[in-house]
Amino acid sequence: MTRAWRKTVLYGLRYLLLGLAAFVMVYPFLFMVSTSFKSRSLALGDPTSLWPSDPTLENYIQVLGTENFARYFLNSAGVAVVSTALIVLLSSMMAYAFARLEFRGKRTLFTLIIVGLTIPTMMLIIPQFLLARDLHLLNSLPGLVPFYVGTALAFNTFLLSGFFQQIPRELDEAMMIDGAGPWRRFWDLIMPLSKPAVGTVIIFSFLGTWDEFAWALTVLNDVDNRTLPIAIALFQGQHSTSWGLVFAASLIAIVPVLIVYILFQRNFVAGLTTGALKH
Missing domain, CATH: 1.10.3720.10 (MetI-like)
Structure with missing residues (x-):
């Protein structure tokens, strides 16, 4: 493996780890925003769904x-x-x-x-x-x-x-x-x-x-x-x-x-x- 290729891989791993860490930090906030636009019956649904199927302003x-x-x-x-x-x-x-x-x-x-x-x-x-x-x-x-x-x-x-x-x-x-x-x-x-x-x-x-x-x-x-x-x-x-x-x-x-x-x-x-x- 050449030095340039090794450097590219290291940079890729670094950005991948930083991206995962950022996602872990941001996901709870995104989930909170998503849930605030969900109706009561859908609030405790699939936690991986960050976009409500039927968004509503009723909660606000x-x-x-x-x-x-x-x-x-x-x-x-x-x-x-x-x-x-x-x-x-x-x-x-x-x-x-x-x-x-x-x-x-x-x-x-x-x-x-x-x-x-x-x-x-x-x-x-x-x-x-x-x-x-x-x-x-x-x-x-x-x-x-x-x-x-x-x-x-x-x-x-x-x-x-x-x-x-x-x-x-x-x-x-x-x-x-x-x-x-x-x-x-x-x-x-x-x-x-x-x-x-x-x-x-x-x-x-x-x-x-x-x-x-x-x-x-x-x-x-x-x-x-x-x-x-x-x-x-x-x-x-x-x-x-x-x-x-x-x-x-x-x-x-x-x-x-x-x-x-x-x-x-x-x-x-x-x-x-x-x-x-x-x-």
């Missing part, structure tokens, strides 16, 4: 016509947008302080942030619940925001601080000569040059708050205050055999995440590859 019509579904969607949207905005603002300010400013205890504080990343979120449920009770934040949508922001700050601060350190300090010095203070350098220099990292933080933050289930289920009791993940879980319980309805509701819930990703996808890869590489 029923989901959108379900009482309070629109309210749950708006509840999740409001909480996710406000939480994401606060996460981006606060984590970028913290990251700027760690990356560009000098103050006493800087290294110790940053080490504590890194240590905080090792604590599983589920271990914080009880302490957070007690704190929310004492602050009278239980059973309210605004009460979700501080905890979503608090649990996301450590990772995003770490990500952004690594990116901020890659920006040449000579640019800071040039602005300082012109009389720019830390606040102006943050807004007019660091943030405009950090769009890839900020876009990555927006995607991660929105996805995390939009899909969050455990904490919302723990603190929300009022039916009108439920978020979309809770509504879908209860919807599945009410229609345990109507997988077409469940998948249709899940696909509707995916739409805002896809929109956010499409808007910031240009910055996503650059932010992942350049952030958090140095500190």
Whole structure:
């Protein structure tokens, strides 16, 4: 076997394995989309059939016509947008302080942030619940925001601080000569040059708050205050055999995440590859 032929075979095997891996990853999503367009009698039919023989929009019509579904969607949207905005603002300010400013205890504080990343979120449920009770934040949508922001700050601060350190300090010095203070350098220099990292933080933050289930289920009791993940879980319980309805509701819930990703996808890869590489 010649060297060129061997190289061709290796490339063929590589692409074959990658194709199989991609199919394994994508197939469950395709099956969910297909099932959402099937009638109830066909939903649990042949799992290898990805194209329904008689597609219907009945599942989506029923989901959108379900009482309070629109309210749950708006509840999740409001909480996710406000939480994401606060996460981006606060984590970028913290990251700027760690990356560009000098103050006493800087290294110790940053080490504590890194240590905080090792604590599983589920271990914080009880302490957070007690704190929310004492602050009278239980059973309210605004009460979700501080905890979503608090649990996301450590990772995003770490990500952004690594990116901020890659920006040449000579640019800071040039602005300082012109009389720019830390606040102006943050807004007019660091943030405009950090769009890839900020876009990555927006995607991660929105996805995390939009899909969050455990904490919302723990603190929300009022039916009108439920978020979309809770509504879908209860919807599945009410229609345990109507997988077409469940998948249709899940696909509707995916739409805002896809929109956010499409808007910031240009910055996503650059932010992942350049952030958090140095500190």
